[in-house]
Amino acid sequence: MRSSIPSLMIDPHRFSIGPADAEIAMLQWGESGKPPALLVHGTGFVAHVWHEVARELASTYTVYALDRRGHGASHKPGAYHFLDYADDVCRVVDTLDLRDIYGIGHSAGATDLLLAAKLLPGRFARLFVMEPTVMDPRAARSGGLSEESLARVQGTLRRRAEFDSADAVFERYRAAPAFADWTETSLRAYVRHGFAPLDDGRVRLCCTPEIEAAILLPIYEAMEQVYIGDARGNPFASLTKLDCPVRVTTAAKSGPIYKEMARRAVSLIPGVTTRVFENAGHCVAQEVPEHVVEAVREFAE
Incomplete structure (x- = not known):
């Protein structure tokens, strides 16, 4: 992997955009003035989980990442449709006046970028999207979610939200199958920034089970091809009109x-x-960040 960045940790600059009731928490790695790269995480996570990817890309790009609404230090308004997230990305792009953007996204965060690129034609130079959440509106089904998916969404409400300490979170998550292949740096970044300290010294998930359940409902609807959308309708047909190069990746173990x-x-x-990441699961950027950096650079070339 090519990089002029030393291997030591390089802390990003933290800032936010928007008013207090609609604040989007942001990170920046690298100096301003380079071509911008915008990184968007998947459901349940935070901008800091991109750290190992971002610090390497900062030799070439001014790298930005955001906490998606409902996550981390960003606003938690209760509206979590796909276009809500796309609108937040557009707000970031407009506020920072970003152009010729390299958009890099994971899962539902990848979908945010795809939809934002259609809303802001000409602003994205290319999109690198890892297993985006997408329905095909040409094959939409009638009816609602299956009982199995509804049970999974409801099951999110039973997820443990509070722990005695950040160390307790790390030990529990380190043993969980979903995080077993994450690098230690990525997992510690998630634990540090995905949980908020409480007055009694304990920590609590920023994306609470109640918020995550609300976020997951439209995602499961898209998975099952039953997503209708809100008053703005179903946005997925707009993907046929994207005007920039797009690479869609999958992971062999996903x-x-x-x-x-x-x-x-x-x-x-x-x-x-397209591209396939071998020997990696869904959270490829947190499992094999060096492979993601290599693939991102290769697509740019």
Whole structure:
């Protein structure tokens, strides 16, 4: 992996945009004045989980990442449709006056970028999206979610939200299958910034189980091809009109639904190219960040 950045930790600059009731927490790695890269995390996580990728890309780009609404230090308004997230990305792009952006996203965060690129034509130079959450509106189904998916959403409400300490969170998550392949740096970044300290010394998830359940509902609807949207309608048909190069990636060890949604994205997006990360799961940027950096640079070239 090519880099002029030393291997030691390089802390990003933290700032926010927007008023207090609609604040988007932001990170910046690297000096201003370079071409911008905008990184968007997936459901449940925070901007800091990109650290190992971002610190390497900072030799070439001014790297920005945001806490998506409902996550981390960003606003938690209760509205979590796909276009809500896309609007937040547009607000970041407009506020920072970003142009020729390299958008890099994971899962539902990748979807944010795809939809924002359609809303802001000409502002993105390219998009590198890892297993985006996508439905194919040409094959939409009637009816609501299956009982199985509803149970999974409801099951989120039973997730443990408070722990005695950050160390207790790390030990529990380190042993969980979902985080087993994460690098220590990525997991510690998530524990540090995805949990808020309480007055009694304990810590609590920033994206609470109640918030995550609300976020997951439209995601599961998209998975099952039953997403309708809000008053603005279903935005996924707009993917057929994207005007910048897009690379859609999958991970060999990821679940079948993620590969299926990636196939839907490929079928909708014009001129799309693809890549498979071998020996990695869904959270590829936190499992093998060096491979993601290599792939991101290769697509730019």
